[in-house]
Each structure stands twice: as C-alpha cells, then as structure tokens.
Amino acid sequence: MNAPDRYERFVVPEGVKKVSYERDTKIMNAATFTVEREDHTIGNIVRMQLHRDDSVLFAGYKLPHPLQYKILLRIQTTSQSSPMQAYNQAINDLDKELDHLKNQFEGELAKHTRDY
Amino acid sequence: MEGASYQRFPRVKIREVKDDYMKFELRDTDASIANALRRIMIAEVPTIAIDLVEIEVNSSVLNDEFISHRLGLIPLTSERAMSMRFSRDCDACDGDGQCEYCSVEFYLRVKCLSDQTLDVTSKDLLSSDHTVVPVDYSDASSGFDNSTNKGIIIVKLRRGQELRLRAIARKGIGKDHAKWSPAATVTFMYEPEIYINEDMMETLSLEEKKELVESSPTKVFDIDPENKQVIVVDPEAYTYDDEVLKKAEAMGKPGLVEIHAKEDSFIFTVETTGAVKASQLVLNAIDVLKQKLDAVRLSDDTVEADDQFGELGAHMRGG
Numbered sequence: 001m002n003a004p005d006r007y008e009r010f011v012v013p014e015g016v017k018k019v020s021y022e023r024d025t026k027i028m029n030a031a032t033f034t035v036e037r038e039d040h041t042i043g044n045i046v047r048m049q050l051h052r053d054d055s056v057l058f059a060g061y062k063l064p065h066p067l068q069y070k071i072l073l074r075i076q077t078t079s080q081s082s083p084m085q086a087y088n089q090a091i092n093d094l095d096k097e098l099d100h101l102k103n104q105f106e107g108e109l110a111k112h113t114r115d116y
Numbered sequence: 117m118e119g120a121s122y123q124r125f126p127r128v129k130i131r132e133v134k135d136d137y138m139k140f141e142l143r144d145t146d147a148s149i150a151n152a153l154r155r156i157m158i159a160e161v162p163t164i165a166i167d168l169v170e171i172e173v174n175s176s177v178l179n180d181e182f183i184s185h186r187l188g189l190i191p192l193t194s195e196r197a198m199s200m201r202f203s204r205d206c207d208a209c210d211g212d213g214q215c216e217y218c219s220v221e222f223y224l225r226v227k228c229l230s231d232q233t234l235d236v237t238s239k240d241l242l243s244s245d246h247t248v249v250p251v252d253y254s255d256a257s258s259g260f261d262n263s264t265n266k267g268i269i270i271v272k273l274r275r276g277q278e279l280r281l282r283a284i285a286r287k288g289i290g291k292d293h294a295k296w297s298p299a300a301t302v303t304f305m306y307e308p309e310i311y312i313n314e315d316m317m318e319t320l321s322l323e324e325k326k327e328l329v330e331s332s333p334t335k336v337f338d339i340d341p342e343n344k345q346v347i348v349v350d351p352e353a354y355t356y357d358d359e360v361l362k363k364a365e366a367m368g369k370p371g372l373v374e375i376h377a378k379e380d381s382f383i384f385t386v387e388t389t390g391a392v393k394a395s396q397l398v399l400n401a402i403d404v405l406k407q408k409l410d411a412v413r414l415s416d417d418t419v420e421a422d423d424q425f426g427e428l429g430a431h432m433r434g435g
Contacts, residue, residue: 038412047148093123102399
C-alpha cells in the first residue's frame with residue numbers, strides 16, 4: 001500500500017546528482033562517494049577494482065538500506081594519489097576490461113557459429 | 117594525473133551454444149565481474165513485454181486482471197529492445213504507447229462458436245510489428261509433431277464466450293518486473309581443481325578405493341578398469357559438498373584428495389526465455405554494464421567543486 005513505485009529503483013529523480021562526492025573532514029585523502037540508484041552490481045566491481053590499486057589504502061561500499069536506492073563508496077588513498085583519481089582509474093580500467101571481454105566473446109562466438 | 121593501470125585481460129572459451137542455451141568458461145577475472153554479469157543478465161538487460169491492456173469484451177471465466185497478467189508474462193522476441201526507448205523517456209509520444217520508438221501494439225479477437233473448448237493462445241495475438249511477436253517454441257529439429265503446438269495458452273473459451281482486447285508492449289527491465297527478464301536461469305561456478313595424492317592412494321585396497329569413489333554423491337571419481345587406479349572423471353560434477361574429503365579423513369588418510377576452487381575461473385550456464393538468443397544476452401549484458409559504468413563517472417561540476425574546496429583548504433592552511 002505504501003510501497004515505493006517500482007521505477008524508484010532505477011530512475012534518478014530530477015535535481016539529484018548521480019554521483020556526489022564528499023571529503024572526509026578528519027582523514028587525509030579519504031572521501032565518500034554517494035552513487036544514486038545503483039546497487040551491488042556496481043558497488044562490488046568498483047570496490048574489487050580499487051583493491052587492485054596499490055595507492056588505495058581502503059575501499060569499501062555499503063547499501064545502507066534496501067529501500068534507499070543508493071550506495072556509499074568510501075575510499076582512502078596514500079598521499080601520492082587521491083580518492084577521486086583512484087575512482088576514475090578504477091572505472092577506466094573496468095571499462096577497458098569489458099571492452100577486452102566483449103572482443104574475446106565475439107571472437108569465440110564467431111568460431112562457434114562457423115562450425116554450426 | 118594518469119596513474120598505473122590495473123586492468124585485467126579476461127579470456128573466454130565457449131563450450132556450447134544453442135539459441136536459448138549456452139555454456140562458457142570465463143577466466144582471468146574475479147567473482148565481482150562474474151556476479152555483476154549474472155545480475156545484469158537477470159535484472160537489467162531490456163526486453164519487450166505487454167504492459168498495458170485495454171479489454172473490450174471479456175466473457176471468459178478469467179477476470180480482466182488475470183488475463184492481463186498472463187499476457188504480460190508471454191515472452192516476445194526482443195532483438196530490437198536494446199535500440200528501443202523506454203516509454204518514460206520517449207519524447208515522440210506522451211507515454212501512452214502509440215509511437216513506434218517505444219511501443220508495439222497487439223490485438224486479440226477470439227470467439228468460440230463450436231461446442232468444443234477453444235484454446236486462446238499466444239499465437240492468436242496479432243502484432244503491429246513483425247519483429248516483435250510471441251516467441252515460437254515449436255522446434256523444427258526436435259522431430260515431434262509440430263501441428264499440435266499452439267503456443268502459450270492464455271485462456272480457454274466455451275461456446276458463446278468471447279475475448280476482445282488491445283494490448284501495448286513496452287521496453288522494460290527485470291528490476292522493474294520479472295516479466296521483462298530475458299533470463300530463465302543464469303549461473304556460474306568456480307572451476308574446481310582436484311588433486312589426488314597417488315602415493316597415498318597406492319596404500320588403499322581396491323575395496324577402499326571403491327568406497328571412496330562411492331562416497332561422492334555426484335560422480336566425480338571412478339576407477340580405471342585397466343590399472344585399477346582412482347581417476348577424476350568429471351571435476352565439474354563436484355558440488356563442493358566435501359563428502360570425499362570427509363571420507364578420506366574417516367579412512368584415516370587426510371590429504372588423500374585435495375580440492376580447491378580456482379578463484380579466477382568460472383563456468384557459466386545461461387538459459388533464456390527465448391526473448392533474445394543466449395549469446396546475444398551475454399553481449400547485451402556487457403553493453404549494459406559498460407553503460408552503467410559510464411553513468412557513474414564523476415561529472416565535471418563535481419570535480420570543479422572539489423578543486424575549489426582544495427584551494428580553499430590550501431588558503432586556510434597557508435594562513
């Protein structure tokens with residue numbers, strides 16, 4: 001009866017930013033990214049990619065509540081980098097990985113459809 | 117600004133492809149990517165399904181809502197879905213589904229005139245777009261008699277009953293409603309690495325070897341009929357149940373068999389509803405994930421705001 005509309009889960013409301021960034025006031029090179037209308041799908045791959053980065057000291061994400069359709073991603077880096085730089089790097093690397101994966105998959109598929 | 121790249125180069129090996137089923141290996145990546153792909157195939161790859169129904173006449177035994185719900189669940193061929201618009205961001209129409217960019221119209225007009233029960237099926241749905249039609253499940257290669265295949269039954273009518281309606285199909289995703297999910301099942305498992313300690317195995321009698329082979333609930337091991345040695349026949353049948361390991365321990369031979377999950381190697385099985393081909397579903401999932409990543413990139417004004425903040429901080433520090 002008072003359930004939120006289903007589209008609330010994936011439509012970013014007007015006037016709301018998809019990604020917002022907030023520096024930590026107490027810790028150097030630490031920040032929280034709030035990503036609206038995303039879940040474990042994005043949260044977990046970005047977190048795992050950040051863990052591969054040597055300049056990242058901490059990376060973690062949480063889905064605060066099942067009915068709050070957003071994730072919080074916290075990053076702390078060494079002074080050689082910044083959370084923003086690490087975040088951008090992680091997304092670029094993931095994007096390139098997916099490009100590679102797509103090419104691999106298409107190549108394999110072409111082989112298989114030929115011997116049909 | 118450019119830091120070191122930590123990119124991976126995953127490998128794919130396809131084992132089997134059919135129209136609505138495929139099995140492949142994914143290597144040199146981690147579980148987060150495998151799981152993201154699985155989640156997207158289930159809930160975020162778009163398809164087309166009936167979303168709006170206007171009933172003109174319904175004298176069948178099922179009520180209007182019941183029939184509308186059944187219509188929604190019928191899989192429609194959705195190759196076009198990736199390039200279609202969601203009706204909520206279609207500016208060519210006001211979202212009532214009249215335009216060709218975001219919706220497809222269907223008509224259903226059936227009346228039973230004989231004494232025999234009439235089956236109303238998905239084949240009675242008339243589409244306004246020949247690329248979007250109910251999925252045809254009659255398989256020409258199966259060898260069965262296809263004349264009996266009439267599609268998915270929507271309702272049954274007796275003499276005098278009639279069903280007349282107009283339906284609008286729209287693009288959507290499984291996150292919104294499961295009727296839009298193109299996936300029947302998508303699963304992945306870690307590839308197991310099974311190691312048999314041959315020296316220890318030598319100390320076992322044939323009777324004990326048989327017992328060990330029998331202890332696995334799925335047929336992972338067998339005995340070579342020639343040299344009577346325990347061999348691994350099907351590592352992927354292993355369900356990580358630990359039964360053989362427990363058996364080896366009970367026999368007083370811990371370490372006889374060792375099993376590890378390879379953490380960077382996955383075996384995927386993908387089954388679809390027929391709305392899109394299984395191979396296309398995987399490709400679409402990769403595209404959707406790329407779009408999602410693109411959407412979560414930082415916008416320029418966020419970066420700018422932070423730069424100003426940084427300067428302010430520097431001023432404050434500098435006095």
